Amino acid sequence: MTVAVGSAFHAASPTASHAAVSYTAQAGGHRALTISLFVAFVLVTLYITFWASRQTRTATDFYAAGRSFSGVQNGIAIAGDYMSAASFLGIAGLIALFGYDGFLYSIGFLVAWLVALLLVAELMRNSGRFTMADVLAFRMRQRPVRTAAGVSTIVVSIFYLLAQMVGAGSLVALLLGVKGAIAQNIVIVAVGALMIFYVTVGGMKGTTWVQIVKAVLLMAGTTLVTLLVLVKFDFNVSALLSTAAEQSGKGAAYLEPGLKYGATATSKLDFLSLALALVLGTAGLPHILIRFYTVPNAKAARKSVVWAIGIIGTFYLMTLALGFGAAALVGSKAIAASNKAGNTAAPLLAEAVGGGAGSTGGAVLLAVISAVAFATILAVVAGLTLASSSSFAHDLYANVIRKGQASEADEVRAARIAAFVIGAISIVLSIFAQKLNVAFLVALAFAVAASANLPTILYSLFWKRFNTTGAVWSIYGGLISSVVLVIFSPVVSGGKTPLISGADFHWFPLENPGIVSIPLGFLCGWLGTVLSKDRSSEEKYAELEVRALTGVGAH
Template sequence: MVSNPLAQSPLAKGAAPSAAQSGLGSSTVTVTVFAAFVLLTLVVVFRAARANQTAADYYTGGRAFTGAQNGVALAGDYLSAAAFLGIAGTVAVFGYDGMLYAIGSFVGWLFALLLIAEWLRNTGRYTMGDVLSFRLRRRPVRAAAATSTLLVSVLYLIAQIAGAGGLVALLLGITGKAGQALVIAVVGGLMIVYVLVGGMKGTTWVQILKACALMVTGLVLSFWALGRHGFDVSALLGQATETSPQGDKVLAPGLQYGRTELSKIDFISLSLAAILGPASLPHILMRFYTVPDAKQARKSVVWAIWLIGAFFLMVLVIGTAATALVGPETIMKSPGASNSAAPLLAFRLGGELLLGIVAAVAFATILAVVAGLTITASASFAHDVYANIVKRGSAAPAEEVRVARRTALVVGVLGILGGVVAIGQNVAVLVALAFAVGASANMPSLVYSLFWKRFTTSGALWSMYGGMSVAVVLVVFSPAVSGAPTSMLPDVDFAFFPLANPGIVSIPLSFLLGALGTWFGRRDPVDDRLHAEMEVRALTGAGAPRATTEADTDETRPLPRTAAHFEPPTTARHRARQPML
């Protein structure tokens, strides 16, 4: 049954009237706006598909996007429904402590700009495995990179798709697991169409459209809320303290973190994962290959920083306005609990029309993010596993793309099934796990490979597999999964790790394992020229793949043959190597 979700939630004094009370019991506007956005994106995807002729077109959009376009797409990739609804709800309920989520998420992009973007773009081709295998042994490193990419992408994918089902009850009023499963299937089906038909080019344009819609929606909500208070931030904060049952404490730290020493450590752990996570997520890393050169890669991160920073400022206003105009008690009693803050505020300000727009943007956000995750997972399997491990580099580009499309179909189906199973579960656990696994497995290996001359294949394998394993084990045996009322399994208790996020343990341990593996593991043949070649290429872009509009495309400019390609090591010196330029 479809009805307005606000009709199901008791509203406190000063909150928006229910849909039933206002006579707006239909969600026709919500469905219409969402259908219009889906139709628009499908048109864009099918038009973009006409230009997909090579592997580079399918994986990287032909590296033809400008820094500004890719920056908007980066912002779209990162600003998921969790950022829009989750952080706004955390600010509305926990005040000052909720703002810390936005700050940590924003700082992570400075790390990506200064340490990752340019180097990754210059030394890679399609995936993170390209960078790690540049001067390390190809097959084991690519296998580890593909494992990490698939694990992080699928976990994040399940979380986003399950989130779509969870938002149904709030935004469309669909009750029951059957209805939510149907919506998950529709979202997953559209995601598969985007990836199969449009590839990276179509997915990127969907991300751009979604990011623009999200920014406009945030701007409308925040300006409307500020306008209700004469654009006086002090007046808004004052009403928030009057409405919140916590009073002035809502503007001070301590409502969520800081009450105990353990909660302070948990916050540090969460912040560490939030800062290192954005530069470690595979679907974010893959975006740096869609631009023609390193300059545009840096420019795209700068654009992303400005857009994400501006959006989080809007989210802070939206969350505070939800506290002032709706109230934390009303928010927590509504379907979706804290996630209902932004939709309830939208209904309070603009009725069903604005609620419909917010609902459509929330669903479109999930749709775009899962498409980006799916193409990343499929590209990693097809390029790293199939083309470079199974076929040992002999797979034709067309064959590789066919495998990528089939993998996207499989990943999409797995995401739909996982999302259906995860209905009603705490999907925040999966998101935290994806960030922790990404930062633990990928970041140490990338940093060591780019900046440490002695780093070896053993170090990479120790770091990646060790980081993944530790992060997964600690999350499984943490209060996020069992032993607490808010856990995924609240009725059982097998938690022995006291923190909800393992970042403070798994990330430093992964760096340590990378160093230990390099010092005590199997040594690679020393090739100073190879390291110098990688350093020159990373700093200058010499020999890096270019846009397919140029004469020397990826298909005609293969990556240099390196000692990473020796099979077995004793034949490395006898293999022909391509010149650096």
């Protein structure tokens, strides 16, 4: 593609020093506006949470919002749960820094919904009550399968939580002009405290309404910035891409495959591994799966997915304008100077299209978009914390520790305690993960979900012979292999921005383990089944089949 740039667009492309001006402007008179918007959103969500708490009386209310949401409402909430900090901050940053290769993240996240729609959404809703383990353990021995499913749910949720809270630290540091590790750590602790409050007080109903409000705000804010970017280029997409290529400093290579993936055989394998994790991971994400239990019937579950796909698809198309617009109007050097991983590209773009650093319009739009991103983070972390704490209370505490003898009040109490513990663990781990791109962290969560959860879900729903041993082997095989490969990958040591600096003990060359761990998850489930003398009940499988197709008897 020929790279041609009009002089009108050069003026809108600041250098790295321009990013410093942005900090200065924010630290001045516009900071009050930013703080006001943050406080306004937090107050609204706190009111929603208190309101929901008055309607949360039973376990069904806490776990599934009394199954009272319509398909449209749940579809918007699913979109709000799914369009995370990785989507808004991480993907925009990756596109701004790596062009074509960055947009591959968007494609993976979007295509993943087809797998969720075709394979698991309706079947899981029909055959389960509150958690993923309700389906997996239905025709198996309860304790070993629920234990494995509960552990997997918590691990996946914590990986995902890391991404959201790292994004929060980067965002608020930019917004308020705070510098230094201590200030960002305080931000992460504050986000963690809010997410714990949403879950413990509001349960699923409060969390769902927070996600609906967040989805509406995110779509409105993203649409506004997208339109302003296109107006800057007279709706000429070719001019936008050409300008982005020049301002990236990489020329035509910016718009072609291979800038991030493809330079070596290892990077090509890494991309394939990433793609597998993204496409297959959604159908195994616990916080997405439990959303299908909040609707009253299968028809509403299908409508939920259709609405979610429409909203999510529109959003990911707009990430093109966010990423390439940031490269064109802010410049890749300025974005990298603000945040090496690119996590602040979208807020900086909002400032640029609003009038630039130091202008009232730029400050207003930067504050609005950053507040929307903050809302995004809070809504998603609440959903993740709810999924993991619900799994602990319903699967591990009620069915494994108490052997089915816990009362509903005991379950809900255990879920609230678990939310505190899981929130605290996530806060501590997030403090050490701040150098990593949030979209990349989410890809790791997807890899674990695709390796441990998806094989077990598919085998449980579609393989009559599948048994308890196969389920346990499948979950632990996929979970352990993916986590071990991440620990000994360049992500933790020996990479460009590792979790542990000054050490190199990696032996697995890929950053994403999906290409190895996903087949291992399927293989372990098959081996465990064929090598075991366990025989699953044909009657139970027939009953599960009826439930999955009709929903009869599940709730």
